[in-house]
Amino acid sequence: MTPWRPSVEPTNRPHPVVVHPHRVMRRALRQRPVGERTPPPPPPTPPRPPRADVFDELVRLRARLPQVTGALAASVDGLVLASDTARVDPEPLAAVTAASLGVAVRLADVTGQGGFRELVVRAEGGYVATYAAGTTAVLTVLAEPRSNVGRVHLEARRAGARIGALLEDAAS
Numbered sequence: 001m002t003p004w005r006p007s008v009e010p011t012n013r014p015h016p017v018v019v020h021p022h023r024v025m026r027r028a029l030r031q032r033p034v035g036e037r038t039p040p041p042p043p044p045t046p047p048r049p050p051r052a053d054v055f056d057e058l059v060r061l062r063a064r065l066p067q068v069t070g071a072l073a074a075s076v077d078g079l080v081l082a083s084d085t086a087r088v089d090p091e092p093l094a095a096v097t098a099a100s101l102g103v104a105v106r107l108a109d110v111t112g113q114g115g116f117r118e119l120v121v122r123a124e125g126g127y128v129a130t131y132a133a134g135t136t137a138v139l140t141v142l143a144e145p146r147s148n149v150g151r152v153h154l155e156a157r158r159a160g161a162r163i164g165a166l167l168e169d170a171a172s
Contacts, residue, residue, distance in 0.1 A: 051081055051082050053166045054073045054163050054166055054167070055082040055083075055084065057073075057163050057166070058071040058072075058082055058084040058159070059084055060159070061141070062084055064155050065147070065151065065152060067143050067144045067148070067152070068142065068143050068144075068152065069086070069087065069142045069143065070084060070088055070141070070142035071084045071139065071140070071142070072084070072085055072090055072097070073133060073138070073139055073140075073163050074094035074097050074098065074137065074138055075094075075098075075137055076098060076101060076137065076138060077098060078094045078095040078098030078099070079094060080094045088142065093140065094140075097130055097140045100119060101116070101130060101138055104116055115132075116132055117132055118130060118132065118153070118156075120149070124145070125145065126142065126143050126145045127142070127143040127145070127147060127149065127152065128140065128143075129141045129143070129153070131156050131157055131159075132160060132164070133160040133163040133164040133167070134160075134161075134163070134164020134167055136168075136171070137163060137167050138160075139156060139163055
């Protein structure tokens, strides 16, 4: 092995400067280009997808109505947009909602009662209510049998209108 010999760096000084090789590397690592001294700004946060806003609306609806056991927003074709249902699988519920929506729209049309607004089914285990949410979606609410149906209607109609507005804003 050859012994270490100090390197001489040229300077404007009258005497040469002796530098150890490890110190040269440390100095090289400390030096950065000027543009890299400040970190780049964080990327802008992307806007929330409309389905996240729809889910938030479902969560708020369930918070306002403790007797509501589930809520689902679906397209009129039966595709799940957002769901907050614990005991019910959202996919079949959305499909059955679309089928019942077709029957309800046809029933309202045949009887001359106007456009579809809502559909309520009272069963032994509670209520299933479907509300229009704009022109492209529906809101289905599952509620306990002891629910105040008037309050469910009031809150669900408002939530359906907000969900419809969110989806129409996202479409435009």
